[in-house]
Amino acid sequence: MKSCTALLCWIPFLFLAGNASSQSNPDSIYLKIRIFSEYPLHQAIVTPLSGDYDICHRTEKISSLAENTPLILLVNEKKIRIKKPAGSLGSYDTVYLRKEGAKGQFHLRAGKKERTYDGELIGFVSGQHLVLINRVSLEAYTSGVVQAEAGNGHDPEFYKIQSLISRTYALRNIRKHETEAYQLCDQVHCQLYKGRNLQQEILDAVEATRGQVILGPDTQLISAAFHSNSGGETCNSEDVWSLPSVYLKAVTDSFSLDMPGARWEKTISKNRWLHHLKERYNFPLQDSARLDSALNFRQLHRRPTYVNNIPLKELRNDFKLRSTFFDVVDQGEEILLKGKGYGHGVGLSQEGAIRMTRLGYHYEDILRFYYRQIRIDKIDTSLIPKRPLSVPPQPGH
Ligand SMILES: [Zn+2]
Incomplete structure (x- = not known):
């Protein structure tokens, strides 16, 4: 520069x-x-x-x-x-x-x-x-982001949710690019923004929630994390980003079940899986009890780690998996990963929220379901951070 x-x-x-x-x-x-x-x-x-x-x-x-x-x-x-x-x-x-x-x-x-x-x-x-x-x-920026991030064809209450998330994110992260002479970029690093929104349903939702943001129990703007589908249970912030948050706590989320991203499967050669565990995590393949646990791993509820304390978020990254919420099933030459959900699992599940809007829930109740102990209020500019925030990362994905 x-x-x-x-x-x-x-x-x-x-x-x-x-x-x-x-x-x-x-x-x-x-x-x-x-x-x-x-x-x-x-x-x-x-x-x-x-x-x-x-x-x-x-x-x-x-x-x-x-x-x-x-x-x-x-x-x-x-x-x-x-x-x-x-x-x-x-x-x-x-x-x-x-x-x-x-x-x-x-x-x-x-x-x-x-x-x-x-x-x-x-x-x-x-x-x-x-x-x-x-x-x-x-407000115009919020409208453009909701259009770019959420797309067309959603219920008005869902657009209201996205409006609050987008506005809250923008203000909380207003200093993210401060040293580069602007405040936010138009990519997923910040929030997707492709210019002016012309979709009336989105304009109406932004107007209906004009100036509203989400505040935590400390009355600060929250990190409004969201993901595509929780698979039936959201994650604690600390299990994904090593940073606890009173409002980003695991919740049981039946609304995300029976939605498109609720389930996934992936088959991987057993040799490749075990070789990777040994090379990258020094997994003791000679230990038959641990090997058996690794090949028959179950998550009735979300767990942060795999066998031998291997972080599931790292395995997700290594094998480009949709989520960390999966079982491992031994199928002889191969292993079958039977997964639930799509995304990091922290905060609001977009597909769960869509299901809730279809069931008639109000947008504020949906936000309160996924973010604990929050308050929805009008912007107070004194709450805009005075210096850049480092964690957690971008809300989606
Ligand atoms: Zn950026």
Whole structure:
């Protein structure tokens, strides 16, 4: 990030000043999200879709950009050269497309990808690449994340759940990319975000839960971990991330049963399985009692470890298994892994929550079922962390 040293002073100042301006008013909270972050960009074309934008270098206006007029941003010798159809506007270290109250939409094309975004756009060069940042209101961002993370066709109550999880995650992790001159990226490292959501059911759910977040018993924003399917029982946080949490406790979850991710099976050659145990975990294959336990392993309830205290989360990673909640069945030349659930198992089970919404449960009751001792409340900006948090990792997966 050598080339943007000056930006590190400028951008955080400009935007964090807005964040701290008011308590409990989600309209006053803006986020800086790095967009198109999975692509090495050299050029992008931005086109306003709702009125004019100001084209600024930092806070100084260079020109205006009228609705439906494309502006080309092109990396040129560690600066961005900007060009309207009428001609070049010069080269700058940063370009800021500003609109009063960030109330606008723009279209962005980079390579073959096209997306639309709410809010404003900032561009600067890092190394050889163009870095694009979307300055967007918390509510518009939440709507985009729910669309990208949950997809279409869900019950309104499920979208409300995802709205609270997304909003809570964004604020709790607002300093995750602080040293990189933005707050969150648009990939699963933070939360998936592909721009503006147009799906009405999601817009309604975000509006219905406007500004609501999930707080733990200590009144701090919670780490709203979720996964695809619990397999019938969720995990304690400490069994997966070695970090206990009063609200991320194991619960019996019959709602996840009879859902698509409830069961899985995988066959592995017995030689490969045992060789791996010996090589990686120094498993005593000569000990017949332990060998028998390893080949006939059962989890009536979730366990954190396999035979010989081998962490199940490591075996899951080694063999790319859907979950740690599996039995081992000896089948002669092979072993059969009979598994339950999909994902790490901590916090909310998405498929369990979907089942609960179909049964008529209210979104707050569903959140309280999966997260213990929580409180649902409006945002208080004083709760936004003052420094980056290190654990636990991203909520999903
Ligand atoms: Zn990230």
